[in-house]
Amino acid sequence: MIGVLFGITMFKSEAASWFRIYEMFKFEAFHMYGIIGSALVLGILVIQTIKRFDIKSFYGEKIVFTPKAKSFPRYLIGGIIFGLGWALAGACPGPMFTLVGAGYVPILVVIAGSISGTFLYGRLKDKIPH
Amino acid sequence: MKLIYEPWPWYIAGPMIAFILFLLIMVGKSFGMSSNLRTLCTLCGAGKTTDFFKFDWKSQKWNLVVVLGAIIGGYIGAHFLSNDTALALNPETIADLKAFGFESAGTAYLPTEMFATSALLSFKNIVLLSLGGLFVGFGARYAGGCTSGHAISGLSNLQLPSLIAVIGFFIGGLTMIHLIFPLIF
Numbered sequence: 001m002i003g004v005l006f007g008i009t010m011f012k013s014e015a016a017s018w019f020r021i022y023e024m025f026k027f028e029a030f031h032m033y034g035i036i037g038s039a040l041v042l043g044i045l046v047i048q049t050i051k052r053f054d055i056k057s058f059y060g061e062k063i064v065f066t067p068k069a070k071s072f073p074r075y076l077i078g079g080i081i082f083g084l085g086w087a088l089a090g091a092c093p094g095p096m097f098t099l100v101g102a103g104y105v106p107i108l109v110v111i112a113g114s115i116s117g118t119f120l121y122g123r124l125k126d127k128i129p130h
Numbered sequence: 131m132k133l134i135y136e137p138w139p140w141y142i143a144g145p146m147i148a149f150i151l152f153l154l155i156m157v158g159k160s161f162g163m164s165s166n167l168r169t170l171c172t173l174c175g176a177g178k179t180t181d182f183f184k185f186d187w188k189s190q191k192w193n194l195v196v197v198l199g200a201i202i203g204g205y206i207g208a209h210f211l212s213n214d215t216a217l218a219l220n221p222e223t224i225a226d227l228k229a230f231g232f233e234s235a236g237t238a239y240l241p242t243e244m245f246a247t248s249a250l251l252s253f254k255n256i257v258l259l260s261l262g263g264l265f266v267g268f269g270a271r272y273a274g275g276c277t278s279g280h281a282i283s284g285l286s287n288l289q290l291p292s293l294i295a296v297i298g299f300f301i302g303g304l305t306m307i308h309l310i311f312p313l314i315f
Contacts, residue, residue: 001199002150002153002154002157002196002199003195003196003197003198003199003200003202003203004199004200004202004203004206005146005149005150005153005199005203006147006150006196006199006200006203007199007200007201007202007203007204007205007206007207008203008204008206008207008211009138009143009146009147009150009203010200010203010204010207011203011204011207011208011211011212012134012137012138012143012207012211012212013137013138013140013142013143013146014137014138014217014239015143016204017217017239017240018240018241018244018245019217019219019223019227019235019239019240019241020217020219021303022223022227022307023219023220023223024303025300025303025304025306025307025308026220026222026223026226026307028219028220028222028223029219029220029223030140031139031140032140033140034139034140034141034144035140035143035144035147036144036277036281036282037144038140038141038144038145038148039143039144039145039146039147039148039151039282040144040148040281040282040285040286042144042145042148042149043147043148043151043282043283043285043286044285044286044288046148046151046152046155046286047155047286047287050155057155057156057157057158058156058157058158059157059158061158063155063156063158065287066160067287067289068274068275068284068289068291068292069274069291070290070291071291072294074272074273074274075273075274075291075292075294075295075298076294076295076297076298076301077272077273077298078268078269078270078271078272078273078274078295078298079269079273079280079294079295079296079297079298079299079301079302080269080298080299080301080302080305081265081268081269081272081273081298081302082265082266082268082269082270082272082273082276082295082298082299082302083269083298083299083300083301083302083303083304083305083306084265084269084302084303084305084306084310085261085262085263085264085265085266085267085268085269085302086262086265086266086277086299086302086303087302087303087304087306087307088258088261088262088265088306088310089258089259089262089263089265089266090240090241090244090262091262091266092163092164092266092270092276092277092278093163093164093166093167093266093267093270093276093277093278094163094200094276094277094278095200096263096266097163097197097200097201097204098200098201098203098204098207099204099240099245100201100204101200101201101202101203101204101205101206101207101208102204102205102207102208102209102239103205103208103209104240104245105247105250106244106245106246106247106249106250106255106256106259107245107259109250109256109259109260109263110259110260110262110263110266111263112260112263113259113260113261113262113263113264113266113267114167114263114264114266114267114270115167115170115171115174115263115267116260116263116264116267117167117263117264117265117266117267117268117269117270117271118164118167118168118170118171118267118268118270118271119171119176119180119183119267120264120267120268121182121267121268121271121272122168122171122176122180122182122183122271123180123182125182128272
């Protein structure tokens with residue numbers, strides 16, 4: 001159900017559109033910045049509230065946030081590579097799948113590419129700086 | 131109800147994403163879509179040759195269910211909740227894209243030049259889509275997350291690494307669109 005909600009949101013907000021990603025990187029519309037920005041502000045509020053009041057999950061368990069490992073090169077270089085692909089394919093790993101459901105066949109090529117890319121990373125992991 | 135059929139404005143979509151983040155946290159999970167690509171590798175048998183893919187994929191099954199949901203959501207969004215999926219882009223963006231040969235700018239959801247089924251007949255297009263995907267997959271794992279994992283989950287948790295990654299996303303995206311697009315289109 002959460003996934004369905006996510007898929008509908010990605011499609012209806014046009015965040016799954018190649019055009020919107022292009023427009024975002026051209027700084028010619030506020031739309032994508034509004035989506036990410038407002039999600040972020042509310043996300044910070046949600047997480048800080050959960051932390052401060054030690055809110056338990058729906059199942060009564062303690063909620064643990066795993067901090068990201070400290071490093072610089074992997075985030076910057078990995079981020080740049082991701083950004084190049086994001087702008088070219090116009091889709092990140094969530095919306096990619098949404099577009100399958102929407103019926104765009106060529107997105108399967110992008111998904112195949114991204115699975116290959118992930119596999120390639122797995123193979124090269126120990127040879128590149130982290 | 132009529133509003134649902136229109137494209138959703140950012141002030142609906144953004145809070146919706148935060149709500150999804152909240153729901154995932156409250157069921158004891160985290161919001162990150164690119165991890166699924168790793169799980170899919172493992173399912174394809176990559177664990178036999180590469181340690182990185184040797185993990186208990188069943189622990190990630192919930193996330194694959196989210197992916198399945200995202201696919202269903204895309205189907206619902208496109209077929210039942212939309213009348214017209216053409217995008218109202220900035221006219222300047224449309225003019226720029228037409229100059230690159232994207233005639234479908236402003237009249238479609240995705241550029242038909244790349245995403246219509248007939249676009250699979252273009253060798254160049256297949257190469258571009260594959261490369262785009264390859265970079266997304268490689269970069270997301272190298273950086274340890276994608277838009278959902280870093281820009282939303284990570285930054286919401288005030289993680290410096292996520293900020294570095296998001297800055298990287300933009301350096302990459304801006305380079306692609308401003309420097310590389312004029313060379314390839």
